[in-house]
Amino acid sequence: MQRILDAIMASQEDEQSAATGDFANLEIPDHYRAATVHKDEVDMFEGMSTKEKDPRKSLHVEDVALPELGPGEALVAVMASAINYNTVWTSIFEPVSTFGFLERYGRLSPLTKRHDLPYHVVGSDLAGVVLRTGPGVTKWQPGTEVVAHCLSVELEEPDGHDDTMLDPQQR
Structure with missing residues (x-):
């Protein structure tokens, strides 16, 4: 990890660093x-009011496997992130558990099956630097500084073409 951080810090000093590979x-x-x-x-807070649910009891800090990059995806070294309402809701499994969404998403294709896991990494907003890109990524390359948010839309359904919030696959 230190080599990744060193490369990012060096690129801040020398903008050609990213271009040199x-x-x-x-x-x-x-x-x-x-x-x-x-x-x-998921059921650990069953029967409790929202105020009684303590995210410190459901959140775990642990090592997880780095996922294989798929088409249209990028691996980003996260330099900044924040806790927001999505993180809090995920941690108290309210108003619904995110695992239901991940299970449904996992049924769409063999590629999306990778997201149906016994754990869910929390977080939905970040700023960072692209380290790798998957097939079909053309606008970003290793070294690109990016900001990301939680909206995921496949845009395979016409409903989302005018407004992504209306896409039936919007997550």
């Missing part, structure tokens, strides 16, 4: 540290 040649670890919730704990 420094990021594309970095060794990427096979795991990373993440805050997660676990599928087998």
Whole structure:
């Protein structure tokens, strides 16, 4: 991880660093540290009021496997993130558990099946630097600084073409 951080910091000082392939040649670890919730704990707050549900009891900090990049995806070194209402709702499994969404998404294709796991990495907004890109990514390359948010839309249904919030696959 330190080599990734060093490359990012060096690119801040020398803007040509990203263009020389420094990021594309970095060794990427096979795991990373993440805050997660676990599928087998979804019912841990059953019968409690919202105010009684304590996210500290459901959140875990652990190493998780780095996912394989799929088409249209990018691997980003997260430099800043925040806790927002999505994170809090995920951690108290309210108003619904995110695992239901991930299970349905996992049924769409063999590629999306990778998201149906016994854990969910929390977080929905970030700023960081692209380390790798999957097939079909053309606007970003290793070294690109990005900001991301939680909206995911496949746009395979016509309903979402005018307003992505209306897409039936919007997550």
